[in-house]
Amino acid sequence: MVAAMSDAAAPFAPGACPRLVVKIGSSLLVDREGAVRREWLAGLADDLAARHAAGQRLVIVSSGAIALGARRLALAKGGRASLEDAQAAAAVGQIALSQAWAELLGARGLAAAQMLVTLDDLEDRRRYLNASATLGRLLSLGAVPVINENDSVATAEIRFGDNDRLAARVGQAAGADGVVLLSDVDGLFTANPARDPCATLIERVEAVHAGIRAMAGADSGSGMGSGGMASKLQAAEIATRAGIALAITSGTRANPLAAFAADGRGTLFVANGRARARQGWLGGRLTARGRIRVDAGAVAALRAGKSLLPAGAVGVEGRFERGQVVDITGPDGAVVARGLAEYPAAEAALVAGRRSSELADLLGHAPRSALVHRDHLVLL
Numbered sequence: 001m002v003a004a005m006s007d008a009a010a011p012f013a014p015g016a017c018p019r020l021v022v023k024i025g026s027s028l029l030v031d032r033e034g035a036v037r038r039e040w041l042a043g044l045a046d047d048l049a050a051r052h053a054a055g056q057r058l059v060i061v062s063s064g065a066i067a068l069g070a071r072r073l074a075l076a077k078g079g080r081a082s083l084e085d086a087q088a089a090a091a092v093g094q095i096a097l098s099q100a101w102a103e104l105l106g107a108r109g110l111a112a113a114q115m116l117v118t119l120d121d122l123e124d125r126r127r128y129l130n131a132s133a134t135l136g137r138l139l140s141l142g143a144v145p146v147i148n149e150n151d152s153v154a155t156a157e158i159r160f161g162d163n164d165r166l167a168a169r170v171g172q173a174a175g176a177d178g179v180v181l182l183s184d185v186d187g188l189f190t191a192n193p194a195r196d197p198c199a200t201l202i203e204r205v206e207a208v209h210a211g212i213r214a215m216a217g218a219d220s221g222s223g224m225g226s227g228g229m230a231s232k233l234q235a236a237e238i239a240t241r242a243g244i245a246l247a248i249t250s251g252t253r254a255n256p257l258a259a260f261a262a263d264g265r266g267t268l269f270v271a272n273g274r275a276r277a278r279q280g281w282l283g284g285r286l287t288a289r290g291r292i293r294v295d296a297g298a299v300a301a302l303r304a305g306k307s308l309l310p311a312g313a314v315g316v317e318g319r320f321e322r323g324q325v326v327d328i329t330g331p332d333g334a335v336v337a338r339g340l341a342e343y344p345a346a347e348a349a350l351v352a353g354r355r356s357s358e359l360a361d362l363l364g365h366a367p368r369s370a371l372v373h374r375d376h377l378v379l380l
């Protein structure tokens with residue numbers, strides 16, 4: 001599957017990309033009659049199973065709930081005439097969607113794990129960390145998270161509205177290396193190819209600038225999806241800034257991921273350095289709420305890219321909640337790193353200096369895997 005991989009697809013190969021997010025647009029999943037395109041989905045499930053067998057861990061962001069539910073409820077305009085219609089359609093359609101994924105992945109020995117999230121779940125740091133931890137655990141267990149926006153409870157103001165940006169955010173939360181957006185077009189064209197026959201495919205984008213954005217009209221050619229090309233470009237910006245490569249490629253072929261791997265047809269948005277992106281966010285934008293003092297062994301472990309475990313902490317200062325930013329200082333008092341606390345200050349103080357085996361008894365609940373996880377930490 002990966003032998004003939006072209007350059008555009010190379011960053012998403014199992015060897016180069018241990019964790020991949022695959023987003024599937026409504027127009028691919030749902031036919032014009034409003035039913036799941038099962039045969040096509042079975043082909044995609046084969047692709048996913050092959051990648052999983054090659055060691056790649058997968059997260060699926062699946063659209064289609066509104067389009068599926070609209071048909072079942074006989075709603076006009078694909079269920080998008082009003083927010084209430086979309087919410088009702090999503091509630092009905094999501095069941096059918098989950099069922100299809102569970103069956104098709106299950107038939108290939110893969111456990112589908114449904115997660116429905118709202119914008120707030122990923123914007124709020126604590127909830128983001130929770131979602132991130134759940135994703136991490138599911139992936140380590142070999143399950144395949146299937147994610148969609150929780151459209152039935154999302155309000156007009158507080159929603160993604162499109163799954164492209166959701167996929168990019170999920171990519172961040174899952175610690176993914178790549179995001180592939182499967183759509184009904186081959187990639188980003190110089191203009192909407194549905195309207196302009198002279199439009200040509202752009203194969204590689206180093207940075208999403210105004211000239212690139214101008215190529216995506218606000219319109220969506222499929223009439224079923226919600227974001228159009230504009231939301232895909234926003235997703236590309238979110239992902240690449242976080243050090244995640246993103247591709248837009250056609251999902252219309254029978255085995256879309258294998259086909260992409262074989263000919264690399266699509267648009268690759270090149271990732272920016274992950275360390276720089278994290279450093280910019282953690283080191284620059286936020287001020288620390290507290291401080292965790294650590295011993296020399298912990299400093300060495302952090303410098304080697306490890307998480308901060310409670311055993312290496314010698315003291316905790318300040319008042320912080322789980323998910324808030326803390327400085328990590330070494331024996332000489334210098335700040336060696338900054339990261340997001342996995343525990344609130346009181347619990348951090350309780351577990352400081354303790355071995356992992358003692359934590360559950362001390363806390364009275366299951367312990368987190370670290371005081372500050374390496375995925376949410378930057379060396380200074």
Ligand SMILES: Nc1ncnc2c1ncn2[C@@H]1O[C@H](COP(=O)(O)OP(=O)(O)O)[C@@H](O)[C@H]1O
Nearest residue numbers: 025026183189191192215221222225227228229
């Ligand atoms: N510059 C462009 N290049 C490619 N597609 C474009 C462009 N501008 C607008 N589009 C439209 O965006 C559509 C894809 O978005 P959308 O229908 O939301 O897909 P999905 O359901 O896969 O999310 C294409 O079918 C195309 O009509």
Ligand SMILES: N[C@@H](CCC(=O)OP(=O)(O)O)C(=O)O
Nearest residue numbers: 026064065066162163225226
């Ligand atoms: N959450 C919505 C999908 C919204 C959306 O982004 O659709 P699409 O543009 O087809 O990926 C649903 O499940 O219907």
